[in-house]
Amino acid sequence: MKVVRVHQYGGLEALKYEDVSLPEPGAGEARIKIEASGVNFIDIYHRLGRYQGPLPLTLGQEAAGTVDAIGSNVTDVKPGERVAFASVQGTYAEYVIAPVWRLVPIPAEAKAQQAAAVMLQGMTAHYLTQDTYPIKKGNTALIHAAGGGTGQLLVQIAKLRGARVIGTVSTEEKIALAREAGADEVINYTQKDFEVEVKKLTNNAGVDVVYDSVGKDTFDKSLNCLRRRGYMVLFGQSSGSVPPIDPQILNAKGSLFLTRPFLAHYTADRAEILSRANDLFKWIAAGQLKVRIDKTFPLAEAAEAQRYLENRQSKGKIVLIP
Numbered sequence: 001m002k003v004v005r006v007h008q009y010g011g012l013e014a015l016k017y018e019d020v021s022l023p024e025p026g027a028g029e030a031r032i033k034i035e036a037s038g039v040n041f042i043d044i045y046h047r048l049g050r051y052q053g054p055l056p057l058t059l060g061q062e063a064a065g066t067v068d069a070i071g072s073n074v075t076d077v078k079p080g081e082r083v084a085f086a087s088v089q090g091t092y093a094e095y096v097i098a099p100v101w102r103l104v105p106i107p108a109e110a111k112a113q114q115a116a117a118v119m120l121q122g123m124t125a126h127y128l129t130q131d132t133y134p135i136k137k138g139n140t141a142l143i144h145a146a147g148g149g150t151g152q153l154l155v156q157i158a159k160l161r162g163a164r165v166i167g168t169v170s171t172e173e174k175i176a177l178a179r180e181a182g183a184d185e186v187i188n189y190t191q192k193d194f195e196v197e198v199k200k201l202t203n204n205a206g207v208d209v210v211y212d213s214v215g216k217d218t219f220d221k222s223l224n225c226l227r228r229r230g231y232m233v234l235f236g237q238s239s240g241s242v243p244p245i246d247p248q249i250l251n252a253k254g255s256l257f258l259t260r261p262f263l264a265h266y267t268a269d270r271a272e273i274l275s276r277a278n279d280l281f282k283w284i285a286a287g288q289l290k291v292r293i294d295k296t297f298p299l300a301e302a303a304e305a306q307r308y309l310e311n312r313q314s315k316g317k318i319v320l321i322p
Contacts, residue, residue, distance in 0.1 A: 001019070001020060001021075001022050001093060001094040001095050002017065002018070002019060002093065002094050002299060002300070002322065003017075003018060003019075003020050003058045003090070003092060003093040003094070004016065004017050004018075004058065004059055004060075004092035004093070004299065004302040005018060005020075005056045005057060005058045005059070005092075006046070006047050006055065006056060006057050006059060007055055007056045008055065009047065009048055009049030009052070009055075010047070010048070010049075011047075012047075012303040012306060012307055013303075014047055015047065015059070015302055015303045015306070016056075017299070017300050017302070020058075022095060023095065023096075023097045024069070024071075024097075025069055025070055025071035025074075025097050026071045026072075026097075027071050027072045027073050027074075028071060028072075028073055028074060028099060028100055028101070029070075029071045029074070029097050029098065029099055029100060030067050030068075030069065030070045030071070030074060030077055030083075030097070030098055030100050030103060031067070031068045031069040031070075031095055031096070031097055031098075032063065032065045032066065032067060032068060032083060032085075032095065032096050032097075032098055032103075033065050033066050033067075033068040033094070033095055034063045034064070034065040034091060034093060034094060034095065034096060034322050035063075035064055035065040035066065035112035035113075035116075035321075035322070036063065036064050036065070036112045036113040036115075036116035036117075036296075036319050036320070036321060037060050037062065037063040037091040037092060037093075037116060037299070037319065037320040037321075037322070038060070038061075038062035038063065038086075038091070038116050038117055038119065038120055038121070038317065038318070038319060038320075039060075039297075039302075039305045039306065039309055039317075039318040039319065039320060040061065040062065040120055040121070040309075041213075041236060041237075041238055041309065042061060042120075043059045043060055043061070043092070043306065044306055044309065044310055045237075046059055047059060047306065050241075053089070057089075058089065058090035058091075058092055058093055059090075059091075059092040059302070060089070060090060060091030060092035060093070060320070061086060061087055061088060061089055061091060061120060062085070062086040062087075062088075062091055062116060062119045062120035063084070063085065063088075063091035063096065063116050063119075064082070064083070064084035064085075064106060064112040064113070064115040064116035064119070065082070065083065065112065066080060066081065066082055066083070067079050067080060067081045067082075067083060067103075068095060070100070074100050076100050076101070076103070076270075077100055077103055077105075081105065082105070082106040082112070082115075083103040083104060083105060083106060084103075084104050084106050084112075084115035084116060084118075084119050084277070085098050085102045085103050085104060085119060086102075086119035086120040086123055086263065086267070087102065087120070087263060087264050087267060088102055092299065092302050092320060093299075093322070094299070094322040101269070101270040101273075102267075102270070102273060104119070104273060104274060104277040106281075107281050107285065109285060110281060110284065110285075113293055113296070113319050113321075114284070114291050114293070116319060117149070117291050117293055117317035117319060118153075118280050118281075118284070118291050119277070120263065121149050121150040121153055121317065122153055122280045122289075122291070123263060123266075123267060123273075123276050123277070123280070124150055124153075124235065124263055125150055125153035125154045125156075125157050126157065126276045126279060126280060127261070127263065127266035127267075127276065128154065128211055128233060128235060128261070129154065129157045129158055129161060130276075131266060132231075132233050132235075132259060132261045132266075133208075133209040133211075133231045133233055135157075135158050135161040135162070135163045135209070136161060136162065136163075137161065137162030137163070138162065138163075138164075139158075139161075139162075139163045139164070139208040139209065140163065140164045140165075140166065140202060140207045140208055141158050141163045141164070141165050141166070141207060141208065141209050141210075141211060142166045142167075142168070142194075142198060142207045142209070142210045142211070142222065142225055143155055143158065143165060143166070143167050143168070143183070143210075143211045144167075144168045144189075144210070144211065144212045144213060144214045144218050144222070145168070145169070145170070145213050145214055145238065146165075146167025146168060146169055146174070146177075146178035146181065146183050146186065147167070147169040147170075147171070147173075147174025147175070147177040147178045147181075147315060148174070148213075148312075148314050148315070148316075149292070149294070149314060149316050149317040149318070150213060150236075151167065151169075151178065151181075151213070152177060152178070152180075152181040152290075152292060152316065153181075153289065153291070154211055155167055155178060155181040155182050155183050156181050156182055156288070156289050156290065157283075157289065158182075159181075159182040160283070160288060160289075164184050165182065165183045165184050165185075166183070166184065166185045166186075166187065166198055166201055166207065167181075167183035167185070167186045167187070168186070168187045168188075168189045168194050168218070169186060169187070169188055169189070170188070170189065170190050170312055171188070171190070171312075172188060173315065174315060175188060177292075177315055177316070181290075185197075185201055189218070193221075194218070194221060194225070195221040195224050195225055198225040199225070202227075205227055206225055206226050206227035206228070206230060206254075207225055207226060207227060207230065208226075208227060208230055208231065209226075209230060209231040209232075209233060210222040210223075210225060210226060210230070210231070210232050210233060211233050211235065212232070212233065212234050212235070212236070213235055213236030213237075213238060214236065214237075214238050214239045215234065215236060215237030215238060215239050215240055215241060215242050216237065216239045216240035216241060216242055216243070217239035217240070218239070219234065219242045223249070223250075223253050223256060224253065226253070226254065226256055227254065228254035228255065229254060229255050229256065229257070230254065230256055230257070231256070231257045231259070232256055232257065232258045232259070233259055233261065234258070234259070234260050235260070235261055238312070291316075291317065292315070292316030292317060293316060293317050293319060294314055294315045294316030294317055294318055295308065295314075295316075295318050295319075296318075296319045296320070296321055297318070297319070297320055297321070298320070298321055298322075299320050299321065299322045301320075302320055305318050305320055
């Protein structure tokens with residue numbers, strides 16, 4: 001089968017499209033024939049070596065497809081079933097082995113690309129708004145990268161829960177995307193100081209929560225946008241890692257809360273995964289959550305897909321097709 005692997009950490013040239021042996025599922029596992037694989041910033045972090053694992057490493061953590069074979073002691077799925085999953089390493093491939101407890105049945109009305117697109121980013125948007133900081137009616141949320149794939153889902157779910165949403169974007173084109181997702185106010189932070197604008201929009205009160213996937217470029221000003229005892233939810237670092245901070249800063253700025261959540265800690269068992277996925281598919285079926293597929297690339301062009309994402313060109317979900 002064909003895969004995209006990294007033999008040494010580095011730039012886009014580190015991605016190798018090559019042949020490997022077809023793997024066999026073990027106990028409690030299934031082999032999935034992949035129809036669509038999501039492209040995410042964590043894949044870039046793996047390529048660069050920010051998150052390291054044994055090499056060579058097949059990239060990708062999210063996909064949808066059909067169960068091709070099952071190992072022993074498997075009763076929850078059978079060959080021929082359509083499934084989607086996240087937090088399974090190795091989805092830049094034609095086939096992947098996955099623990100059965102992580103597999104989510106795809107509803108009949110959902111397409112494979114749509115299912116693949118919602119698993120990692122949708123699960124992330126779900127846990128951030130339901131659990132990390134449970135958004136409620138009357139809250140004001142600042143969402144960075146509101147025109148990107150995760151950002152658009154975050155905006156929509158925050159609005160479903162009754163929040164006022166202020167979004168930031170990096171281009172004029174993404175203003176329309178953030179507004180289409182439901183953002184009440186949108187700031188192009190490359191042209192305006194988002195801290196100044198947020199304070200104007202909140203009468204200097206600040207927001208209840210900041211959802212920040214950008215990291216280094218936005219972190220300090222994000223803290224200044226929070227109300228007293230507000231929540232800083234840092235869940236990504238597309239602009240680079242945030243430098244170490246003195247925790248005393250959180251006290252000085254209003255007894256703030258700071259968390260750096262991780263998807264795997266919010267999808268720790270099958271019941272939790274199914275609960276989150278069922279919410280997402282229910283909202284999609286009801287037309288309350290729209291998943292925008294921005295661009296698809298053949299698996300062989302994974303480097304171009306990552307280049308597109310790394311250059312902050314994404315206006316939705318990027319998908320690889322084996």
